[in-house]
Amino acid sequence: MSQAGQNLKYLRKLRGWTQEEFAIKLGIKRSLIGAYEEERADPRLEVLEIVSEIFKVSLDELLLKDLNNSSGSYLAKRRMQKMMTADRNIIHFVPVKAAAGYLAGYADTEFIDELNTFTLPMLAGGNYRAFEIIGDSMLPTPSGSIIVGEKIEDAENVKNSQAYIVVSRNEGIVYKRIEKNNRAKGKLTLISDNPQYQPYQVNTDDIVELWQAQMVISKVSQQQRWDMNSLASMVNNLQSQVSSLKKKMN
Template identity: 25%
Template sequence: MSYFGKNIRKIRNVKKLSQQAFAELFDLKRGTLGAYEEERSEPRIETIIRIAKHFSISIDDLLTSELTVNKLLKFKDDLAFHGTFHKEKFTKIPCVTAKSEADYLQYYDKPHFIEDLPKLHLPINSEKKLRGYIISNLEMTNNDKGYCPKDVVIGEKIEQESYTKIANGNFVLIMVHDKLLLRKFYHAEEHITLRATNKNIDDIKIQLKDIKEMWYVKYCFLKRIPENHNVEIEQKLSYLEQEFMKLKENFK
């Protein structure tokens, strides 16, 4: 028998934390935490480790014996505070990675699978559904420009009736033919064209009915620092100015 549920309930009471506050601390849903406390569900090992580590409690103590209040008071008490503070909430965005992409193609419409995807926590205010995607190929790269591996794009869900409203040339994350593709979008009367930035990648023409999902790319985060061409120009102008001054001095 595991004492996990009883112990986390006792920890909450000692630390004066609501279920919601405790759940948010470890990226859990309030209902999930409630199920743990009522012993209707067993936690993942990752969750057990995070809670034990946070409160400096051994996993053995957390799982195999009922913790006493006196014992809890001896543990790390970094959550004890007085007064109130403003807690800023960032939007949690499910993100598709290279490791989860194959499973996403199969379970993209399963809420439980989406809930288990890793989350990006970003200061983005949006009531729309958002999806993150970590790029793992060079299809949208041209001479080191464009989107490169490890760059992240975030798309806003586009419903089927709005597919043709997307302006030509915009980037979309699209699921079609059992593939998840980041492409430029072009619409014609009878089909759409998906175009890569890499000139060696052929265009893909598909019918609207073949699209399973489409996300309009609104944000991107680059792993590298973009080249600042203005800085390069300023450096060249400065160099030319110095050379001009040298020539001017030589003619005096």
């Protein structure tokens, strides 16, 4: 008999997550978490693979072993402690100078392990990464800021108007807000906070990673100052973009 349902419940409680929080991490509905934990349904393979990555356990362990067995060996208990704290607040940092290498090595654990890391105590357990951004397309977020993002496993789970680090084969690493257009299947619209930059679309097939922005770290001395002419120009450009988007949606 599969242990998956009880193991998912045990691992969720190790992290102190509610069923709703766990469901968001896995990109599924909360009701499915309840069904899995009550053994009314078997977790799908893709769900188990995400759980395996988060808690650093194998699929065999999830399916066949009782991870809640407190009578295990000392090593087993130590492994449980490691799973409980795995990836908690450990954030790998991708500076601009490493961006080109990241596009080739984002899936290479050895490359990722070579990146510098830091921690932020205010973040709950999860899969986080930090990226340095350059340019003025997301003003008033200044150039040189560090964006800390949480991994999104599926483009279908992105939320409109939220900011993301988008890693794609053609565009590289960009920091943008995302809008989904139900009429443009397989595409996402990327929008800059600075309205002087026009929105553009990317194919979801071209995207290799999505990280939802959770925090922005920037130097205190970096303060963007606006003059009235710049603000007026930005408002006019924004109005033009809104009109253009309305026409496309209609």
